[in-house]
Amino acid sequence: MARRKKIYEGKAKILYEGTEPGTLVQYFKDDATAFNAEKKATIEGKGVLNNRLSEFFMTGLTQIGVPNHFIKRINMREQLIRAVEIVPLEVIVRNFAAGSMAKRLGLEEGTPLPRPIVEFSYKDDALGDPLVPEEYIIAFGWATQQDMDDIVALALRVNDFMSGIMYGVGIKLIDFKIEIGRIFEGDFMRLIVADEISPDSCRLWDMKTGQKLDKDVFRRDLGNLTDAYTEVARRLGVMPNNVSPATKPTLIN
Numbered sequence: 641m642a643r644r645k646k647i648y649e650g651k652a653k654i655l656y657e658g659t660e661p662g663t664l665v666q667y668f669k670d671d672a673t674a675f676n677a678e679k680k681a682t683i684e685g686k687g688v689l690n691n692r693l694s695e696f697f698m699t700g701l702t703q704i705g706v707p708n709h710f711i712k713r714i715n716m717r718e719q720l721i722r723a724v725e726i727v728p729l730e731v732i733v734r735n736f737a738a739g740s741m742a743k744r745l746g747l748e749e750g751t752p753l754p755r756p757i758v759e760f761s762y763k764d765d766a767l768g769d770p771l772v773p774e775e776y777i778i779a780f781g782w783a784t785q786q787d788m789d790d791i792v793a794l795a796l797r798v799n800d801f802m803s804g805i806m807y808g809v810g811i812k813l814i815d816f817k818i819e820i821g822r823i824f825e826g827d828f829m830r831l832i833v834a835d836e837i838s839p840d841s842c843r844l845w846d847m848k849t850g851q852k853l854d855k856d857v858f859r860r861d862l863g864n865l866t867d868a869y870t871e872v873a874r875r876l877g878v879m880p881n882n883v884s885p886a887t888k889p890t891l892i893n
């Protein structure tokens with residue numbers, strides 16, 4: 641069998657050529673990075689969990705009509721996705737102050753925001769993904785005003801979906817990051833949710849205890865990251881393959 645072509649390797653994922661034109665294989669690594677890759681580690685099992693969790697969220701988004709890149713899961717670490725042209729922005733949605741926003745504005749982490757806030761960082765590791773106003777995005781041609789309206793609408797739909805899903809399992813969605821891709825269908829261009837949605841790119845706090853169940857566990861040395869992600873997966877009923885049948889819930893029709 642010929643070796644498949646690697647298209648791109650990032651910090652947590654690798655993209656390979658897909659099986660059909662217009663598709664890619666997305667491989668989830670166990671590598672974790674933080675603070676613009678200044679802190680690095682390999683965390684066994686993280687890739688498997690994120691592959692499953694991203695599948696779960698993207699499939700749910702498809703079911704409520706939010707277009708995204710997910711096609712199907714291939715195995716424990718790989719999924720088939722639509723090839724897109726990535727808009728060079730990190731689209732961040734915040735419901736409660738945390739992380740860089742809390743720091744910038746001197747807010748206590750967990751302070752509820754008056755409404756969901758959508759903000760954008762320019763995707764450039766060398767610059768440390770700087771926060772940019774919409775005016776820069778349009779002026780520099782990274783996206784048009786119409787694109788931005790569509791991106792904000794998509795981001796807010798993802799926010800409502802993710803907040804509801806998490807609320808149902810006793811988790812507060814503090815904030816998250818998504819990336820958006822362009823696909824071309826004949827003369828038409830469409831914007832869809834791309835990259836991944838996983839505890840690597842969300843802040844998730846237990847509703848009762850405030851325990852962190854996301855990448856901050858790694859960033860801030862708060863414990864075992866795999867345990868935190870496994871807890872999110874367990875609550876959502878997203879079972880990794882190696883769970884023994886005896887502990888799987890029985891579905892009754």
Ligand code: UDP
Nearest residue numbers: 732738739740741815816817840841842843
């Ligand atoms: N985020 C991400 N990738 C990044 C930067 C941020 O996935 O390169 C996510 C992060 O996990 C959090 C949200 O976006 O859920 C907001 O992050 P923030 O701007 O507060 O930055 P941080 O505190 O992570 O540096």
